[in-house]
Amino acid sequence: MENFVELNHISKNFTPSLSFSQIVSLKFQNKLSTHAITDLSFSLEKGKILGILGPNGAGKTTLLKIIATLLFPDSGTISIAGKYIEKDNLNIRSLIGFSSLQERGFYWRLTGKQNLEFFMALHNIDSKTAFKKANELSELFRFLDLNKRFDSYSAGMKQAISLIRALAHDPELLLLDEPTKSLDYLSAQRFMQFVLDELATKRNKTIIFTTHHLEEISNFCDKAIILKNGRLRETLTKSTLKAEFNSLKETYEKIALENQ
Amino acid sequence: MKKIIAFLKKTFLVESSYQFPLALNIASIFLGLLSYFFINKLFGQKITTHLELFGVDYFSYVLVSTGLFGYISVGINSFPQKIADEQMEGTLEAIILTPTKTKIILAGLGIWNFIVASVDFAIYAILGLFVFRVNLGSANLASVALVLILSILSFTGLGIISASFVVIFKRGNPLAWVIGAFEGIVGGIFFPISVLPGWLQIISMLFPVTYAVKAMELAVYRGYTIYQLKTELTILVIFSTVLLPTGIKFFGWAINYAKKQGTLASY
Numbered sequence A: 001m002e003n004f005v006e007l008n009h010i011s012k013n014f015t016p017s018l019s020f021s022q023i024v025s026l027k028f029q030n031k032l033s034t035h036a037i038t039d040l041s042f043s044l045e046k047g048k049i050l051g052i053l054g055p056n057g058a059g060k061t062t063l064l065k066i067i068a069t070l071l072f073p074d075s076g077t078i079s080i081a082g083k084y085i086e087k088d089n090l091n092i093r094s095l096i097g098f099s100s101l102q103e104r105g106f107y108w109r110l111t112g113k114q115n116l117e118f119f120m121a122l123h124n125i126d127s128k129t130a131f132k133k134a135n136e137l138s139e140l141f142r143f144l145d146l147n148k149r150f151d152s153y154s155a156g157m158k159q160a161i162s163l164i165r166a167l168a169h170d171p172e173l174l175l176l177d178e179p180t181k182s183l184d185y186l187s188a189q190r191f192m193q194f195v196l197d198e199l200a201t202k203r204n205k206t207i208i209f210t211t212h213h214l215e216e217i218s219n220f221c222d223k224a225i226i227l228k229n230g231r232l233r234e235t236l237t238k239s240t241l242k243a244e245f246n247s248l249k250e251t252y253e254k255i256a257l258e259n260q
Numbered sequence B: 001m002k003k004i005i006a007f008l009k010k011t012f013l014v015e016s017s018y019q020f021p022l023a024l025n026i027a028s029i030f031l032g033l034l035s036y037f038f039i040n041k042l043f044g045q046k047i048t049t050h051l052e053l054f055g056v057d058y059f060s061y062v063l064v065s066t067g068l069f070g071y072i073s074v075g076i077n078s079f080p081q082k083i084a085d086e087q088m089e090g091t092l093e094a095i096i097l098t099p100t101k102t103k104i105i106l107a108g109l110g111i112w113n114f115i116v117a118s119v120d121f122a123i124y125a126i127l128g129l130f131v132f133r134v135n136l137g138s139a140n141l142a143s144v145a146l147v148l149i150l151s152i153l154s155f156t157g158l159g160i161i162s163a164s165f166v167v168i169f170k171r172g173n174p175l176a177w178v179i180g181a182f183e184g185i186v187g188g189i190f191f192p193i194s195v196l197p198g199w200l201q202i203i204s205m206l207f208p209v210t211y212a213v214k215a216m217e218l219a220v221y222r223g224y225t226i227y228q229l230k231t232e233l234t235i236l237v238i239f240s241t242v243l244l245p246t247g248i249k250f251f252g253w254a255i256n257y258a259k260k261q262g263t264l265a266s267y
Helices: A021-022 A061-066 A089-095 A112-121 A126-136 A157-170 A186-203 A215-219 A238-243 A245-257 B002-016 B021-042 B056-089 B091-096 B102-131 B141-169 B174-186 B197-204 B206-223 B230-261
Strands: A003-014 A034-045 A049-053 A075-080 A098-099 A172-177 A204-208 A223-228 A231-237
Touching: A003 A204, A034 A061, A034 A075, A034 A204, A034 A223, A034 A231, A049 A186, A049 A215, A049 B002, A049 B206, A061 A075, A061 A172, A089 A098, A098 A157, A112 A126, A112 A157, A112 B002, A126 A157, A126 A186, A157 A172, A157 A186, A157 A231, A172 A186, A186 A204, A186 A215, A223 A238, A223 A245, A231 A238, A231 A245, A238 A245, A238 B002, B002 B102, B021 B056, B021 B102, B056 B091, B056 B102, B056 B174, B056 B206, B102 B141, B141 B174, B141 B206, B141 B230, B174 B197, B174 B230, B206 B230
Parallel strands: A049 A204, A049 A223, A098 A172, A172 A204
Antiparallel strands: A003 A034, A003 A075, A223 A231
16 A cells, blocks of 8 residues: 655754844854754555654654644655645645644634634635534534633633644544543543544544553554654554553553663 | 635634724824824914925824824734734644645735724824814825825735744844834824935935825825826835735745744744
8 A cells, every 4th residue: 555644764953043142242153953853754554543652852743743844854755645745835734634732723712613614714615614514523522612712611622622623624634743632531532433433444534643642552553653852763563552552561661761 | 815804704803802992093093193283283284395295284294194104004013913913822833734825824914904904094084084174175086095005015015024024033023123213204204204304315215105105195185196196106116016025935935944943833
């Protein structure tokens, strides 16, 4: 099967901006760069689910943002559906649904529905279809009223709205940053099951998500990678994930605790 | 067009969730004009030699110039302000994630403020006509409309360049500072540029506002036709054709720079 997402030798360093005192004292040598991602390569077939594991600061969110075209890598290439992100940025964005971990990213004085209507319009989806989609998807999350103002939602409800926004334009590739972090247990289970059964299996969507929950990796993923300090430390296949949960736990703990 | 309407609707919903800005805006315009009205009274409501070209007293002059400046300031200030707002809310990243061209994003972010500025401009005209009894009967409306359009295009270009600085530096916008600091003095907004010394008059020629104010005063009070304003209008066309594409290009570059630096969502 052909790869839907392909990353080749991706590296990303963050260099801090010059401070005011550095400019005034004419000391232009910068502090050391942070190596967020180093020489990372992997691929994923269409309709598959990839889980990304790693301790805090491993580079998981940076990696998702790079695939989402929100960050440009310093080196390496990324292709999605055969299109390279540096050449086909605009078209690739219509293929992607991204849900960020941050609560920012919405208009807090508008309702959930008004927010979704706006962002769907930017995906060329009319308001009638947007409402229909939003209502369908909101059923995944109990007690979610889309007519309330965004600033009145709990953290879990904000995350639910973020997930609905990522899904509502029916993207081919879903990038989800810790999608169940703020959700209650039942909503989290229902959402992940929906991702597996409906999106990946029935509709052949490709999903990449980050998590700290090994059970989610074990239960829902076709493939998993473990990152540490921006480097790929382990690639796990479906057979390993399903059969040997304890082995996954041991591997993860070993990598996470190294050098600490 | 649908995307621009979506931006407009979104901004309307956000702005209308606040209660006082519109009423305060009208009050500010009225109080500002009232100050000029009394300054004019102090100097005897005369047409000074510097105002002979336009054939009006100081209050009439400043009514049009401040009204126009309020309008074109939107071009300079609305883009950096909107970009800063979207960065603060984290929505800039969410907007850029959608398959929307940079030009559409800029138009969408700016359009609400242009509508508000048009309403403000109309308020200046209504207050001038009905409260302060200024004679606007000689205005050549075709010339007024063309001056407005060309002015706004020139200043939009400057505003987009200014917004690019916000994307890169977040705070501390050198272009906005230069424009804000110099245009009030050399642009002919609070007094005709003929009162300035020669060297400042030369500097004033570098700013599009100088030509916009002069053309607008002549179109409103002398009824100048488009042909009679050809020099000022040609210069405004040159400013527009240079500044607008430069601004859009620069903004695209600033977004790419922020994507490289990883600072798109920071503020």
